[in-house]
Amino acid sequence: MHEIDADWRRVSPKYVVVEVVGSLIGMVVFVGAALVVFFLWQQQWALWAAIAIAVASIIGIALEPRRVRSIQYRLREDDLLFRRGIMFQRQVAVPYGRMQLVDITRGPVARALGLADLKFVTAAAATAVTVPGLPMEEADRLRDELVALAETRRAGL
């Protein structure tokens, strides 16, 4: 089994690509819709909206590397720490014994890059701990590790 360590681990830097592609698709759709409105109906505001959306998206994309760097997790002795966010920071501590299941999901872009998302599910819906952008083998190993840790520290509901 993998060693329990006290260091913060980062997700793969390649995850930036996944986020950027997602942002770009969103940007293209919304800017395209606004431009269609502008060219078909000659609505001036639609052009401004398109520009605003594009600027906001580009700023978001520029910040993406920092946002991805802010996604960190740490396996402590008895619980998993997870934190993310630069503007809205959030840090969660989940005892291993509370784990109900671990879910690994892969989107199309992430799969092309060999990445996967790992979701840690407890009995509380609000826990919402999803570690995105893990390399596939890392995600599998982390899953097995978490399951093993949860087994040894099983608690009631």
Place this chain on the structure above:
Amino acid sequence: MSAPARPAAVTNLADGEWHRLHPASPLLRGGLVFIAVLGFVIANLRERAIDLFLVVFAPDAERFGGNGGQSGDEWANDPVGAIVMNGLVGWALLGLVVLIIAVIVGFWLSWRMHTFRVTPEAVEVRSGILFRSHRSARLDRIQGINVNRPLFARLFGTAKLEVSVAGQSANVQLSYLGSALADGLRADVLRLASGARAERAATQAAAVNAPGATSADPSTQPTEPAQSAGPTHRAEPAELPAAPSRSAAAGAPLTARAGGLVTHRVDEFLAPELDPDLAPPESVVHLPLGRVIGSTLLGGSTIWAIVLVAIIVVGVTSGQPWVLFSFVPAAIGLVSYMWSRITKSLRYSIAGTPDGVRIGHGLLSTGNQTIPPGRIHAIEATQWVFWRPFGWWSVRINVAGQSVSASNEAAQRTLVLPVGTAADVHRVLGLLLPDAAAEVAPFVSAGLTGRGEGGGYSSTPRRAAWLRPFSWRRIGWAAAAGVALIRSGALLRSLTLVPLARMQSVAVSVGPVDRALDLAGIRLHTVTGPVNAMLPVVDRSEAMRLFERLSEEAVERAASDTTHHWGVAARADETTGAAEAGHAADTAPAAPEAPNRERPTDEPPEGPVR
């Protein structure tokens, strides 16, 4: 399944064999509608039926109607007459008989095929005629047991037992059982679930062997007179063919049984919801009728009622009749909600039993709910601003297996105290948190009404007023005996308690405004329910300290928590006390048989139940 392994059974239902439900179950579940329809049809056809008898048995008599059967539309207008005219009486009667037989056979089959068993591991139910279903609930996952008695079921002397487990709509229902059997079975299931089984068996075996008793099998012992009087009352169903009480009942004179049945039914109907044998005699909280009505009228729904009435009045006076159609249904819904709140709060009771907190309520349709220890994930006492002059509070809890939806029944189950004084809140908290009550109690008063520093609560820095202008003074937290207390709210005062042993996770969040003010928010994640444990603003460095403390303590408390197997720890000393303190009155006259009765203190003798 050796005999000493189940010495404490109140009923014979929890013996691991398949049993059937009350024979009236199909009738109560769906048949009442059928009977109502039948009654309606018969009432409407009564006059026609009299005519029919004339026609059938005196064909020469004057024909009614007089327009002989020639057109098809008289089938629509007067099918009965048409049948008679066309000489189809025999066929019609045959069809009726076949229909009735089919219904009876259907009921009988559904009763035959609907079986349940209670094993040491699980409660299982098999049902369905064509599509069979088999559902089982693991005993160590039981989150609560509800015994409901809708009005009709009460008239039949039956009750519905529902075993709720974590998970959406994963409950196992036993509807319906004999009323007393349901109570007994609940006690048995809770006893099995408590993990006391092995423990109890060992101590009982020792107790049996000590006096040198020969037999530990309850069914072979001679029945005492006091006991046989009980079963005679419940002589109606034969769902337990082999039950020893039945054989005792058979010996009693028939008239005594009939009279006993009636009085027993009346007793049962008038009996308080909480069984005096199962729980301490009185509820720790008494809800006066005035308070129930007053609190409902002063509740949030009143505002809506006033708004609705205003809209309707304005609409009608300004000649807009559509307002009537669109808002009157809403008003009716609101009134019915308030009414149901009042009736459900009537005869409210809450009491601690060895197997958890029992909450009973209801006037005509009654129900009670048993929450075993270690199943409560969060508690919140709230006081709305209109309730403040009266010092009223209501208490809600989060338990696993409650859906998010605000359905009436779910809301009812999470509402532990509909309305009560601060002293009531103290008493209810004492029941809900039996282990921590003493340590938590000093913090509760300060948590309910206090503000600012003091009373053991942390203080919130003044700059938090930018985010929480009204309530920042009240916001604070405290921790005692593994319970985190969060105080907040000015208009809607609230005190949230989270047992850390059952907290799922904890999160600290910092938004841009928070960071500018050097503040943070902390949220304690529990299973879904009406209670949200959140400390909205707190000094940032303090938030990090609190986060560390909570996450550490959650792990510690979870590891040392044994409340979900409450019986193993708690029963050891209790069982030793059972022999002398327990059923002194019951067992004393029959001293030599006392070890054979083997009844625990917390479960009722079979006869005089309720």
